[in-house]
Amino acid sequence: MANAAEPIFSDRYSRQTRFAAIGEDGQRKLAKSSVLIVGVGALGASLAQHMVRAGVGEVRLADRDFVEPSNLQRQMLFDEADALAVLPKAVAAANKLRQINSSVSLVATVADVNAANAAALASGVHLVLDGTDNAATRLLLSDLCFKQHIPFVYGGVAGAQGMQAALIPGATSCLRCLIGAEDSEHEVDTCDTVGVLAPAVEFVASLQAAEAIKWLSGNQEAIRQTWLSVDLWSFRLRESKLPSGSAHCPYCGSGVEPPRPAKPILETAMQDEDVISSAVLCGRDTVQVTLGKPLQLAELEKSLVEQGCKLTVNRYLVKAALQSGEQLIFFPDGRVLVQGTADAEHAIRLCRHYFYS
Ligand SMILES: [Zn+2]
Structure with missing residues (x-):
């Protein structure tokens, strides 16, 4: 090159x-x-x-x-x-x-x-x-x-x-x-x-x-x-x-130390002892589930194959097509994109089933 x-x-x-x-x-x-x-x-x-x-x-x-x-x-x-x-x-x-x-x-x-x-x-x-x-x-x-x-x-x-x-x-x-x-x-x-x-x-x-x-x-x-x-x-x-900074805004105004954002960046739909949280990605029929711990893709790949999933794999992610039509995309940082649903609880159930089985 x-x-x-x-x-x-x-x-x-x-x-x-x-x-x-x-x-x-x-x-x-x-x-x-x-x-x-x-x-x-x-x-x-x-x-x-x-x-x-x-x-x-x-x-x-x-x-x-x-x-x-x-x-x-x-x-x-x-x-x-x-x-x-x-x-x-x-x-x-x-x-x-x-x-x-x-x-x-x-x-x-x-x-x-x-x-x-x-x-x-x-x-x-x-x-x-x-x-x-x-x-x-x-x-x-x-x-x-x-x-x-x-x-x-x-x-x-x-x-x-x-x-x-x-x-x-x-x-x-x-x-x-x-x-x-x-x-x-x-x-x-x-x-x-x-x-x-x-x-x-x-x-x-x-x-x-x-x-x-x-x-x-x-x-x-x-x-x-x-x-x-x-x-x-x-x-x-x-x-x-564009207006200049507003006097009472903690970010563009008075210089007062900004408070923590009122809302978390992602809407937490469900949280439990496994530190699983989820966010429905706006308008996309996709839920992002965060498992709260990193994923070993090689091990996961084996277990998903045993569970009959059709996989597409590269060094960055594992994509599993489920027979029920949804797709789970697992990232090593512990995130899963669940495509084919906008129901956060359903997405979490799928992640639990395929990740913990
Ligand atoms: Zn402002």
């Missing part, structure tokens, strides 16, 4: 450095930057590609999911081979991104981003990019970013509509002040209920990537200080000025 240090790549960034606002100085700043992208689905995969092609020094990717055929219509880094191999999105994305730019340090984490691991994942980054698909994770990231003075570049898409804003601690209000609580009505429509058009994703990802490149290349004064909404179908574009 060609190496990024080879002379043939010496003008890789020439068209970007010729852009006056960036120049050689901005390019050096980009190379010294690090970003965290949470969610490597449609928005995240596109954001990752922009960051890697632009020459951001370190790109961290975190995602809890794996590549499925229904992703390929809009998630631009993935292909049929990734879906057939049931690769985790963070891994499949990192594999492609290394081929695009081998000089970027890529860190792929296959995990559910939650209150327990978000701070470690974001530690030391210059920017957090939103590639998530739910209000709860976005608010967790906004809270964390405002607490740690890291800009949070929000983006959301459903149908042909999108929204985008760069939220800057000390300058703008936080996401919580803009959209309300986890159960606010702002995100009633999801990609799983109303579908999503790939061009709408790319439009919002481009807006996010542009703000990120401005910030990381030292052009902070060029940051767009507005909340932008777009409908690409009817083409309507609306922009409203």
Whole structure:
């Protein structure tokens, strides 16, 4: 494989450095930057590609999911081979991104981003990019970013509509002040209920990537200080000025130490002595069950075969197709995605049956 240090790549960034606002100085700043992208689905995969092609020094990717055929219509880094191999999105994305730019340090984490691991994942980054698909994770990231003075570049898409804003601690209000609580009505429509058009994703990802490149290349004064909404179908574009921090908000306001979030990041549907908890993934006919301990995939694989499951296995996960129609996807960090049900108790029963038998 060609190496990024080879002379043939010496003008890789020439068209970007010729852009006056960036120049050689901005390019050096980009190379010294690090970003965290949470969610490597449609928005995240596109954001990752922009960051890697632009020459951001370190790109961290975190995602809890794996590549499925229904992703390929809009998630631009993935292909049929990734879906057939049931690769985790963070891994499949990192594999492609290394081929695009081998000089970027890529860190792929296959995990559910939650209150327990978000701070470690974001530690030391210059920017957090939103590639998530739910209000709860976005608010967790906004809270964390405002607490740690890291800009949070929000983006959301459903149908042909999108929204985008760069939220800057000390300058703008936080996401919580803009959209309300986890159960606010702002995100009633999801990609799983109303579908999503790939061009709408790319439009919002481009807006996010542009703000990120401005910030990381030292052009902070060029940051767009507005909340932008777009409908690409009817083409309507609306922009409203972002308010500054609200006085009584513990995150974007007074500087009072923020309280713990009022709600846990994932709705805990059931909890017992095995520390099993679950979360229904919004609109997806999927429940995420957390077993509370790491899984030995090799052992599990044997036991699932004995129980008559049809398996797809790679080094990152074991996917078991049950005769009853559901699919269980086991990850080594102790998570199980149960597809084919939105009933948390049923999902837990299935996990117990196939994990503990
Ligand atoms: Zn706030």
